[in-house]
Every structure is written in C-alpha cells, then in structure tokens.
Amino acid sequence: MIFVDSLTGFxxxxxxxxxxxxxxxxxxxxxxETMRQMYDIGVGSFWIIAIVGIFIGGVTAVQxxxxxxxxxxxxxxxxxxxxxxxxxxxLAPTISALLLAxxxxxxxATELGTMRISEQIDAMDxxxxxxxxxxxxxxxxxxxxxxxxxxxxxxxxxxxxGALAGVLGDYYSIEEYKYGLxxxxxxxxxxxxxxxxxxxxxxxxxxxxxxxxxxxxxSLELGKASTEAVVVSSIAVVIANFIIAFLFL
Amino acid sequence: MIEVNDIKKSFGAQQVLKGIxxxxxxxxxxxxxxxxxxxxxxFMNCLVGLVTPENGTINLDNRNIVxxxxxxxxxxxxxMGMLFQKNALFDSMTIEENVKFPLDMFTNMTIAEKNERxxxxxxxxxxVNANRKFPSEISGGMMKRxxxxxxxxxxxxxxxxxxxxxxxxxxxxxxxxELIQEITREYNITTxxxxxxxxxxxxxxxxxxxxxxxxxxxxxxxKEVLHTSNEKLNDFIFASEFLKEIRKLKV
Numbered sequence: 001m002i003f004v005d006s007l008t009g010f011x012x013x014x015x016x017x018x019x020x021x022x023x024x025x026x027x028x029x030x031x032x033e034t035m036r037q038m039y040d041i042g043v044g045s046f047w048i049i050a051i052v053g054i055f056i057g058g059v060t061a062v063q064x065x066x067x068x069x070x071x072x073x074x075x076x077x078x079x080x081x082x083x084x085x086x087x088x089x090x091l092a093p094t095i096s097a098l099l100l101a102x103x104x105x106x107x108x109a110t111e112l113g114t115m116r117i118s119e120q121i122d123a124m125d126x127x128x129x130x131x132x133x134x135x136x137x138x139x140x141x142x143x144x145x146x147x148x149x150x151x152x153x154x155x156x157x158x159x160x161x162g163a164l165a166g167v168l169g170d171y172y173s174i175e176e177y178k179y180g181l182x183x184x185x186x187x188x189x190x191x192x193x194x195x196x197x198x199x200x201x202x203x204x205x206x207x208x209x210x211x212x213x214x215x216x217x218x219s220l221e222l223g224k225a226s227t228e229a230v231v232v233s234s235i236a237v238v239i240a241n242f243i244i245a246f247l248f249l
Numbered sequence: 250m251i252e253v254n255d256i257k258k259s260f261g262a263q264q265v266l267k268g269i270x271x272x273x274x275x276x277x278x279x280x281x282x283x284x285x286x287x288x289x290x291x292f293m294n295c296l297v298g299l300v301t302p303e304n305g306t307i308n309l310d311n312r313n314i315v316x317x318x319x320x321x322x323x324x325x326x327x328x329m330g331m332l333f334q335k336n337a338l339f340d341s342m343t344i345e346e347n348v349k350f351p352l353d354m355f356t357n358m359t360i361a362e363k364n365e366r367x368x369x370x371x372x373x374x375x376x377v378n379a380n381r382k383f384p385s386e387i388s389g390g391m392m393k394r395x396x397x398x399x400x401x402x403x404x405x406x407x408x409x410x411x412x413x414x415x416x417x418x419x420x421x422x423x424x425x426x427e428l429i430q431e432i433t434r435e436y437n438i439t440t441x442x443x444x445x446x447x448x449x450x451x452x453x454x455x456x457x458x459x460x461x462x463x464x465x466x467x468x469x470x471x472k473e474v475l476h477t478s479n480e481k482l483n484d485f486i487f488a489s490e491f492l493k494e495i496r497k498l499k500v
Contacts, residue, residue, distance in 0.1 A: 025354055114340070123337035126297055126409075127351050128326035 013210045019132040020140070030138060037142030041104055042149065048103065049096050049150045050157050056091050057083055057158030058165035065171035076172035080180020083162035088189045092155035094241050097200035100147065101233040105208040108139055109229035112212030113222040121213070136209040140202060147201035148194060155193065192248050199244065200237050207233040250275050251296065251407065251439050256305030256315075258291055265291045266302065267463040275406075275439040278430055278453045280471075282444060283460030284485060289443045290411065292460070296441060297329060297409055298322040309407060309439075327355055330400030330438075332410040332429075336392045338384040338399075344371070345380035348399045355403065370398040374428055390421035394428070401432055408433065410442040414449055422446060426453045447486055450474065459485065 024030040061083050068074045112135065115121050124131045163177045208229040215225040251273040258266040265288045273279040281289050294300040296307060298314045306313045314325060338347050345367055352363045371377065374394040384392055393413060400408060410429060414422035430453040433440040444450060450457055451471050459467040459482045467482045477483065487496045 029354055118340075119333045119335050119337040120339055122299065123331065123333060123339075125299065126326055126329055126331040127354065128323040129354060130323065 012214065013206070016132060016136065016210055016213070017206060019130075020137045022130055022133050024133060024137075025129060030134065033134065033138035034142045034145075037138050038146040041100075041143050042146040045100060045103055045150060046153070048099060049154050052095060052099060053087075053092065053154030053157040054161035054164075056095055056154075057087055057161030060086050060091065060158075061162035061165045061171070062169055065166060065169065069171070075176075076166075077176035077180040077183070079162070079166055079172055080177040081183045081185075082180070083177075084159055084181050085186070085189060087155045087158040087162070088193050089245075090241075092158055093151050093193050093196035093200060094237065096147075096151050096154045097196070097204065097237045097241075098234055100143075100150070100201065101204045101237060102230050104143065105204050105229045105233045106226045108205060108208040109212035109215075109226045110222065112136075112209060113215040113225050116213065116215050117218060117222060132213075136206075136213060139209055140205045143201040143205040144198055148197040151193065151197040188248070192244065195244055195248065196241065199240050203236045203240055204233040207236055250310060251441070252306075252308040253296070254306045254308075256292075256295055256302040256307060258288075258295060258300060258302045265463050266295070268305070269460075269465050270305075271458055271465060271468065273439050273441055273456065276434055276437045277440065277455035278433055279439070279441045279456045279458070280444055280450050280454040281441065281458050281460060282450055282485070283466075285445075287460040288463040289460055293409055293411055293441065293443050297331060298326065327403060328406045330403070330405035330408045332393070332396050332400050332408070332413050334412040334415050336384070336396045338392060338395055340384055342383075343380065344376070344382050344384070344387070344395050347384070347395055348402055351399065351403050366402060367398075370402050371395075373401070373432070374398045375424075389416050390418075390425065393417065393421075393425050397425070397428060397432070401436070404436065405438060408438045408440040410440065410444075412443055412445065414444065414446045419448060422448065423452065429453065 061079055064082055065076065065079055068076065068079065112121075115135070121131050121135070124134070159181070163174060166172045166177055167174055211225045211229040211232070215221055253269055253271050253273075255268045255270050256266055257264065257268050269288075269292060281292060283289050291300055295302050296314075298317065302315060305315065307315055309325065309328075312325060314322060317325065338344075339350065342350065348367045348370055349363055352358055352366060356363070358366070367380075371380065371394075374397050376391060376394045376398065379387060379391065379395075384395070387395070397413075408429070413425055413429065417425065426449045429440060429442070432438065442449070451474065454471040454474070457467075457469055457471060457474050458465055459479070461481050467477060467479045469477065474482070474486065483496070487493045
C-alpha cells in the first residue's frame with residue numbers, strides 16, 4: 001500500500017512538473033512574481049546563510065587544525081586548501097541547502113497549503129488562471145536563479161571564517177592560509193558546486209510546492225504537509241548530493 | 250442563461266447528484282437550497298467546471314462545459330465571477346490589489362484604466378477608503394464586498410456565490426444580498442447562489458431549487474416557497490418548533 005501511494009505521489013509530482021511548462025497568461029505577471037520570489041528567498045535567507053557559512057568555515061578550520069597539530073608533520077598552510085575544498089565541495093552547498101529546506105521549504109508548503117485550504121487557489125482557478133504555472137513556476141525558477149548566489153556567499157564567507165578562526169586561534173598565519181588557498185585548486189570542484197546549487201533548490205522548492213499545493217483538510221494536515229516538505233526535501237538533497245558526487249567526481 | 254440537463258456525479262459508491270435538470274435565466278438570482286450534504290456544493294463545482302459530472306450537460310449560453318479541456322474551461326472562466334464562502338481573498342495583497350488581480354492577469358488596460366475600474370467596483374459595493382488595507386484588517390462584511398468587487402471586475406456573465414452570507418450578521422447579510430441582486434439586474438448576469446439563509450431566499454430568490462439527497466425536490470419562486478405543500482421543503486424551511494408554530498398561525 002505504501003509502495004502504491006509513493007508511486008502515485010511520484011506520478012502526481014511529475015505531472016505537476018509537466019504542467020509548469022505552459023504558456024503564461026501574461027508574461028509580465030509571471031516575471032513580477034519571479035522577482036518577488038527571488039527577493040523573498042535571496043534577501044530573506046541571506047543573513048542566516050552568511051552567519052552559518054562563517055561559523056561552519058571557522059569550526060572546520062579549528063577542528064582540523066587541532067588534529068593536524070597533533071600529527072605535527074603536516075604543514076599548517078594545508079588548512080587553507082582543506083577549508084576551501086570542504087566549503088566548495090560539501091559544506092557551502094549541502095549545509096546551505098539543508099538550511100533552506102527548513103526555511104523556504106516550510107514557508108512554501110505553508111503558504112500554498114493555506115491558499116488551498118482557504119479556497120484562494122480555487123478562486124484563481126475560477127478566474128481562469130493556470131494555478132500550477134503561476135503559483136509554482138515562479139517559486140521554482142526564482143529559487144534556482146537566486147540560491148547559487150547564496151551558496152557562493154556561504155562558500156566565500158566560510159573560507160574567510162576559516163582564515164579568521166585560524167588566525168585568532170593562532171593555528172596559522174594569514175600568509176600560510178592564503179598560500180594554502182592557492183595550492184592545488186581544482187576547477188571541477190566549482191563546477192560540482194554549481195551543479196549542486198541548481199539541483200538542490202529545484203528539489204527543495206518543487207517538493208515543497210507539491211506538498212503544499214495538494215494539501216487536503218485543515219490546520220492539522222497543513223502542519224503535517226509543512227513538516228513533510230522539510231523532511232522529504234532534506235532527504236532528497238542528501239541523496240542527490242551523493243548521486244552528484246558519485247557521477248561527477 | 251445556464252441549462253443543466255440530467256447531471257449525475259458519484260464519489261466512490263456514493264451518488265451525490267442524481268440527475269439534476271434545471272435552467273437558470275440571466276438577470277435573475279437563482280437560489281439553490283438544501284441541507285448540508287444534499288449536493289449543493291458539488292452541483293456548483295460542476296457548474297464552474299471544478300468537478301466533471303459523469304453524465305449530462307451544462308450549457309452556458311449553448312457552450313457545454315462538461316467535455317471541455319482545461320484550456321477551454323480557462324477561457325470560459327474569464328466570463329465567470331465567484332464569491333466563496335470563506336471569501337478567498339489573497340492575504341498577501343491589499344484590497345486594491347485583490348480587485349485588480351484579474352485585470353492585471355487578463356487585460357492590457359493601462360494602470361490608470363485599471364485603477365479607475367477598481368475604484369468603480371469598490372464604490373459600487375459601497376467600499377471606500379479601504380484600498381490600501383489588507384484582508385486581515387477589515388471586517389467579514391467588508392471582505393464579502395471586496396470579494397464581490399473582485400468577482401464583478403471583469404464584467405462576468407455568470408456569478409456564482411457559495412453561501413455568501415455565512416458568518417455575517419442579519420443586517421449585513423441583507424446589504425450583501427441587495428448588492429448581489431442589484432448587480433445581477435444591472436448587468437444582466439446569470440447568478441447562482443448556494444445558501445442556507447432563508448432571509449436571502451425569500452428576499453432575493455427569483456428562482457429557488459430545493460435539493461434533497463442529491464435530487465431536485467422542488468423548484469419555484471420566493472413567492473411560492475412559503476406556501477408550498479412539499480413536506481420535505483417545509484421541514485427544511487420551518488426547521489424549529491418556533492417557526493412551525495408561526496407557520497400554523499399563519500395558515
């Protein structure tokens with residue numbers, strides 16, 4: 001039964017994605033809505049991503065520096081390259097995506113679920129609006145366009161956080177860290193980060209849209225849909241993270 | 250004009266609509282009454298194309314909505330306005346933006362023309378100085394007026410109202426009823442109203458249909474509804490002992 005339900009749900013999710021690709025009633029309205037979503041997601045999530053990015057970079061540098069110092073034979077400039085690669089490959093895209101799954105995932109599911117329960121979506125349907133396209137499309141497109149910027153911000157601030165923590169903790173000098181940053185730079189890691197920063201927001205927003213758009217019932221079901229949006233999109237992110245690493249590294 | 254011919258709808262084993270046939274004329278307030286669960290909401294959802302019946306036809310000025318594709322329905326729906334029980338105003342938009350939304354979406358009017366139309370509609374429902382407020386900042390009666398203004402902003406040919414007076418005090422309910430009636434007559438709209446409010450039925454019901462367990466049990470006007478010999482309808486209208494006593498005294 002669970003298998004059949006999951007299969008039905010997946011079919012409906014794919015059908016929802018298919019219905020996004022239809023001619024907009026009015027391009028200017030879609031454009032305005034996409035800009036609004038980009039602003040809400042981008043500006044609304046900037047500070048949390050920035051703060052988490054700095055501290056993740058800092059804590060990575062401190063913990064690894066302690067370990068390296070116990071070994072004694074590894075040069076400390078290596079921390080620059082280690083923090084950079086960790087931030088580019090894993091910490092910036094994945095931690096940011098998991099944070100965004102919690103923040104924008106629940107937000108989207110609750111917004112759409114409330115619109116469904118209070119008949120706002122029915123009202124748009126009756127007006128002749130293609131609700132799939134108008135309500136879901138700008139959210140997904142907006143997130144896919146703006147989240148890479150957030151992830152780059154997290155990566156840069158995390159790397160800076162690593163420098164700050166190392167210097168403050170007297171593990172290495174800023175020159176050592178800078179030297180490490182330039183050592184053995186792999187451009188394909190950045191490519192991988194960009195792939196993740198497009199795939200993750202797509203998964204988070206589309207799953208959250210699906211959970212919110214098709215909610216039935218009242219406030220209890222709405223809360224459940226919001227939680228499911230966060231849980232399912234987080235799981236999807238970590239699975240996609242593995243698949244991308246497996247395919248592209 | 251809307252012509253409904255033998256529509257049937259089931260959900261699982263339960264048949265909710267059992268062959269409804271009727272006609273709704275333009276310029277009239279057509280009331281659909283009946284107990285909760287009688288099939289009124291499903292019937293209205295069939296009329297607007299949200300639910301597809303298994304059998305029968307629904308002709309809106311000779312255009313059968315039943316076999317239409319979603320795209321064709323979208324075109325037809327631009328001629329419809331709907332007033333929802335819970336108003337369905339968009340929370341994130343101001344009153345003005347709510348009313349302007351259909352114009353933004355479906356017309357190429359200039360900003361000045363849109364503002365003029367929005368102000369006209371808001372004035373028509375006697376709502377002034379509320380343009381910048383959000384739905385959460387106004388009363389239930391005002392919300393109904395905004396919803397009505399939004400429903401009429403594109404000059405609809407058909408107006409559907411699902412329990413327009415629910416949650417309103419009797420005096421405000423009468424104001425909303427009169428507005429619906431005025432707009433219906435003024436613009437020659439075909440209006441269909443689902444309601445439990447007998448004041449509305451008697452006040453503005455040009456045509457009344459009584460649903461009982463998914464069937465059309467009675468049809469008539471507001472002049473006839475109080476004098477019918479239909480026992481089921483009388484039980485519905487004069488539900489309380491108090492009203493039954495009044496009816497006996499009147500008879």
